Amino acid sequence: MKIALSSSGKDLNSYLDLRFGRCEYFIIYDLEKEKFKVLENKGKYSSGGAGITSAQQLIDESVDGVISNNIGPNAYELLNSSGIKMYKGKNISCKLLIESFKANELEEIKEAGPSQKGGH
């Protein structure tokens, strides 16, 4: 099972980036192998529809779950229709969040957060 965390840095001590579509990095953590890899968030540079680009990136990585804080309507719809579960994380390190996830302590996000920004 693979989970993705929106992260402000490139290692497990980095804090969660509370933004989803505009976060700095994604940490993809493999729970079986206990290994992780880091991806630059493509959505960060996307001119519009950042959340969509980011969600697409994670779908292409075949993750099973996402830990972030505010996931906007478009990204929510896309992740949800791909059967990817979303969990609410707070402003602590990714390492601690992974531990909480393993212990089943994270709240599942069941509806989209407010749209952050938009534009054409």
Added chain:
Amino acid sequence: MRLAVISGKGGTGKTTIATSIAELENGSVRIDADVEASNMYLYYTGKDMDKEYFSASQVAYVDLSLCNQCGICNEICKFDAIDLGKVNELKCEGCGACIISCPEKAITLVEEKTADIYRTEIPNGNIFRAKMEIGADGSGLLISHLREKAEEYGKNTLTILDGSPGIGCPVIASITGNHWVLIVTEPTKSGFEDFLRVYELTKHFNIPAMVCINKYDINEEVTAEIEDYCKKNNIPLVGKIPFDETIVQSINELKPIIYYENSKANQAIRNMWKKMKEDYLKI
């Protein structure tokens, strides 16, 4: 705390009010988000600290040495933006449909400048603003980008955004993700109608709104109508600002209205801000 000041109709006094609030709250971060007609920054002679090139769009570029003038792109383009190898950059939306259709592979997309972005340091804070290219596309994305830049500076303070008129993409980009929106309206038939549309927009995006009636005494009848509407719909009416000729003087002297002691508008804005802070924003 992020507050956006909008109005629907233009010329109702957004900039006057947004600037006053920013002055009253020391250290606040200002975003001049009326990027097509930015006026807020005119109040300040600050120091431009970071200048950044910003592009939100691309346009088609035709390599004429490869183009054989077949005209397929003319037919394919939905925006009437390309004609036998000539691109009308104001019409081109950068979709790339012509690239797919070109048998000679003569077309590529190139970046188009949307604006220069500045962070201007002023004695009591920072102001983020943009100088947009005339006729450029992408004002919504530009505003989103300005807001992102302002974010690191506004973590522990008030961020106040001076919005643009209307209800389209720049306004949507200005209000989403804010904690509150202040709608500045005026008691005219047009002002009221535009207020209703922009209020619907804040409801559509689920952002709490409060209302201020500027120049409330130019038509007390319409003012009463607006007040009534606010009461019925539970929209906090936080201020009523009288018509005050000092405002024109303030704009022409480029000095915020709150520094004119005898101004009636000044007093009303100060009272309004106190109320907003204590009763709603809770800062």
Added chain:
Amino acid sequence: MNIAVLSGKGGTGKTTISTNLALLLKANYIDCDVEEPNGFIFLKPEYITKQYVEVEIPEIDEENCTLCGRCVEICKFNALAKAKDKIILFDKLCHSCGACILACPIDAIKFTKRTIGVIEQGKKGEILLKRGLLNIGEPISVPILKELLKDLPEEEINLLDSPPGTSCNVVNVLNYADIAILVTEPTAFGLHDLKMAVELVKRLNIPFGLIINKYDENNLYLKEYIEEEGIKIVGYLPYKKEIAEAYSKGKILIEEKEYKDAFKNIANNIKEVLL
């Protein structure tokens, strides 16, 4: 003949000027501020008919779609995304360009339509009144403008009351304009935004004249700039509380003789200077 009335800054008096001029010149009035149209408040049209404005959006034939993802890659606006077992469209991001249709290797995409606003058309006496209205929450108004402005009666004068600003919406109105009337007010803000509007009409090569609203002869704020640029002034409207009050009630100014004369003057100047 299409005459666009525009200003960089909002609230300078575009609607006041275009509605009064329309009545005086018996010209058609086209409200192009589709986000916040106000002209009908003053002109009170009769016999309104409505026509919905639709834009094209892709529809994917899910049975035949192989999920190759070419449409997603090609879309510059991130309007398409590939979920686990289907392609999802985010319709508000779509620009109706059709690139996805061209990119699909098995022709599994075709256009369908969705409504983004409405055009209302009515009459006041002989003159035609039209306006576009963008649905709340829709970001893109250009398709409404294009529908509103195509096929205007060429033999008659059409006054295009433009939206504020200088970006894509205004450019789209100016694409249909033969001449332009700029409206400003003598303030630091008015001057700043006027410069942008002037730059825009010059870039598009549209002949233009200027009306100064809220004019007061002691206020010389705009004088230097206007002289330097050699801008032609076609009229003035005074700074009067009376005008603001009439506006607030949705009243037409030329019902008063004083203003009728002022607008006659403006109309004559437009003819002399610009036509």
